[in-house]
Amino acid sequence: xxxxxxxxxxxxxxxxxxxxxxxxxxxxxxxxxxxxxxxxxxxxxxxxxxxxxxxxxxxxxxxxxxxxxxxxxxxxxxxxxxxxxxxxxxxxxxxxxxxxxxxxxxxxxxxxxxxxxxxxxxxxxxxxxxxxxxxxxxxxxxxxxxxxxxxxxxxxxxxxxxxxxxxxxxxxxxxxxxxxxxxxxxxxxxxxxxxxxxxxxxxxxxxxxxxxxxxxxxxxxxxxxxxxxxxxxxxxxxxxxxxxxxxxxxxxxxxxxxxxxxxxxxxxxxxxxxxxxxxxxxxxxxxxxxxxxxxxxxxxxxxxxxxxxxxxxxxxxxxxxxxxxxxxxxxxxxxxxxxxxxxxxxxxxxxxxxxxxxxxxxxxxxxxxxxxxxxxxxxxxxxxxxxxxxxxxxxxxxxxxxxxxxxxxxxxxxxxxxxxxxxxxxxxxxxxxxxxxxxxxxxxxxxxxxxxxxxxxxxxxxxxxxxxxxxxxxxxxxxxxxxxxxxxxxxxxxxxxxxxxxxxxxxxxxxxxxxxxxxxxxxxxxxxxxxxxxxxxxxxxxxxxxxxxxx
RNA sequence: GCGCCCGUAGCUCAACUGGAUAGAGCAUCAGACUUCGGAUCUGAGGGUUGGGGGUUCGACUCCCUCCGGGCGCACCA
Numbered sequence: 001x002x003x004x005x006x007x008x009x010x011x012x013x014x015x016x017x018x019x020x021x022x023x024x025x026x027x028x029x030x031x032x033x034x035x036x037x038x039x040x041x042x043x044x045x046x047x048x049x050x051x052x053x054x055x056x057x058x059x060x061x062x063x064x065x066x067x068x069x070x071x072x073x074x075x076x077x078x079x080x081x082x083x084x085x086x087x088x089x090x091x092x093x094x095x096x097x098x099x100x101x102x103x104x105x106x107x108x109x110x111x112x113x114x115x116x117x118x119x120x121x122x123x124x125x126x127x128x129x130x131x132x133x134x135x136x137x138x139x140x141x142x143x144x145x146x147x148x149x150x151x152x153x154x155x156x157x158x159x160x161x162x163x164x165x166x167x168x169x170x171x172x173x174x175x176x177x178x179x180x181x182x183x184x185x186x187x188x189x190x191x192x193x194x195x196x197x198x199x200x201x202x203x204x205x206x207x208x209x210x211x212x213x214x215x216x217x218x219x220x221x222x223x224x225x226x227x228x229x230x231x232x233x234x235x236x237x238x239x240x241x242x243x244x245x246x247x248x249x250x251x252x253x254x255x256x257x258x259x260x261x262x263x264x265x266x267x268x269x270x271x272x273x274x275x276x277x278x279x280x281x282x283x284x285x286x287x288x289x290x291x292x293x294x295x296x297x298x299x300x301x302x303x304x305x306x307x308x309x310x311x312x313x314x315x316x317x318x319x320x321x322x323x324x325x326x327x328x329x330x331x332x333x334x335x336x337x338x339x340x341x342x343x344x345x346x347x348x349x350x351x352x353x354x355x356x357x358x359x360x361x362x363x364x365x366x367x368x369x370x371x372x373x374x375x376x377x378x379x380x381x382x383x384x385x386x387x388x389x390x391x392x393x394x395x396x397x398x399x400x401x402x403x404x405x406x407x408x409x410x411x412x413x414x415x416x417x418x419x420x421x422x423x424x425x426x427x428x429x430x431x432x433x434x435x436x437x438x439x440x441x442x443x444x445x446x447x448x449x450x451x452x453x454x455x456x457x458x459x460x461x462x463x464x465x466x467x468x469x470x471x472x473x474x475x476x477x478x479x480x481x482x483x484x485x486x487x488x489x490x491x492x493x494x495x496x497x498x499x500x501x502x503x504x505x506x507x508x509x510x511x512x513x514x515x516x517x518x519x520x521x522x523x524x525x526x527x528x529x530x531x532x533x534x535x536x537x538x539x540x541x542x543x544x545x546x547x548x549x550x551x
Numbered sequence: 552g553c554g555c556c557c558g559u560a561g562c563u564c565a566a567c568u569g570g571a572u573a574g575a576g577c578a579u580c581a582g583a584c585u586u587c588g589g590a591u592c593u594g595a596g597g598g599u600u601g602g603g604g605g606u607u608c609g610a611c612u613c614c615c616u617c618c619g620g621g622c623g624c625a626c627c628a
Contacts, residue, residue, distance in 0.1 A: 028570095029570095029571080030571075039570065042570080045608085052608080077570085078609075080571070163627090164628095165627080165628070281626055292554085292624090295625090296626045305625080306627075306628050331555080331621080331623075332623065334554080335624055336623095336628080358555080358556080360556060360621075368562095402565095403564085407557065407620090407621065409564090414577085420576095420589090421577060421590095426590075432590090433588055437587055440587045441587075443587095496575085500575090503575090507592065510592045515587050
């Protein structure tokens, strides 16, 4: 619809010799303003110094439409041009939806651009938090949206298995292990307190007996590190899989150490005069790139800070040929981003190809009360516990339904409630209801059981009722919604749209019987139902949520 | 103190990135199908978009300022 109009308006503009202005088309908020509206006349008025309504009139007179498409064009308000399409224009689209079926909504906009989405990337030092869960839902949905818009996507987890954190992890496990033999054995002051460390230690005792006690400390720590890392990695992978999130690549941080990538970055920055030594440390001269202060890359102890591997890792992303790099980070990482971007720019890469998506935090609400979460205390809620409590579908849906820049309040009671209050059930219910109607139509002999050619003889021009056309119109917008949710990196638009689809469907269903004595009309309405089901199913698929046939 | 995010109906949030009369859900109140799923639908009330200035044909959106909340501001990640 928009593409068609854009084309026609452009033709009109060139015929009037208004060049280099691309009309922006919008769906008006008010139904009475038509199906699509444009403000080109007002934009042109500013440039041309003419009355916007006069320009609008010129444009309208120059427009030529194919018969049976646009039924009304009018100039309104300060200079908007409003267009109304024929009902047939929308209902004809039902055929396309049925034909494209599970691919309806996909576009080729991305031109197979090689794209990486990095998300979660939590340290393997403990179980994932609910915050990581939000990031998993956001990252995976963005990745899927990018796939649907024709990008070639790699889902990647940057796995911080190097540095001090891992050392601390090994020490913690080792201490717990020793405590299994000697309850008085000391535990490091800043060690990881969590119960999961004890579990790993017990597992170690089962598989290794007391062997570690007789080893040199360093060797025992290596064993502990390996065992802890493997156990935590497995736990992380498993929880994410329960949320329907799977990664293509786990990029190991320690590979940057062994491959020499870190040294390369430092020496390259040195030759560019962007690194220097001070107080026994190696500094990144970020101020030379317009940032506020210089930062340490290598501590006086010889260990790199996180900043250096982050820069090296981003360079690897470019070296691996990614044309678009999407980083999904929590709000607590905001401060680190400018340094990394400055770093890769200094190394000669185009930082505008990195899109950083920052999401705000999550608070849990139970019985109207905020659940206080603290890692120290026992009331820390893990992602796994959240999934246990409300189920994976609700977890994903609730994490994605708010704009990512907003603080998210996760209402546990609502997420568990199986009623009309829960917006996720509203969608799933619409899908299941359609499935039920189709089953009914089969049992009545209106539809054949096999999907092929089911609607071959359906005559959608019979769909003339207001709620029929309204639903068809909304369904046709799905590809646009997928595209705009993707390009703006605002996945929350999708659940919002799907809610509108469900509402439009329920209204249609309420207004009209689907299976009626007239077989042709039944078939046309069933085609509309099926099209709505396809859009709901595809939308839920993108969100990683199940689309039940019954509930 | 500095940087980023947020502040919109009683509550949770939208508003297509500067467009027309700021919209949904929940909650409240009032209604609707004797056959396809009532986990549905229709309607009503509810607002100085945190306050104040500015930019322009036009501001929830951009700029300045103040207030309130969150997150950062390491030789932690």
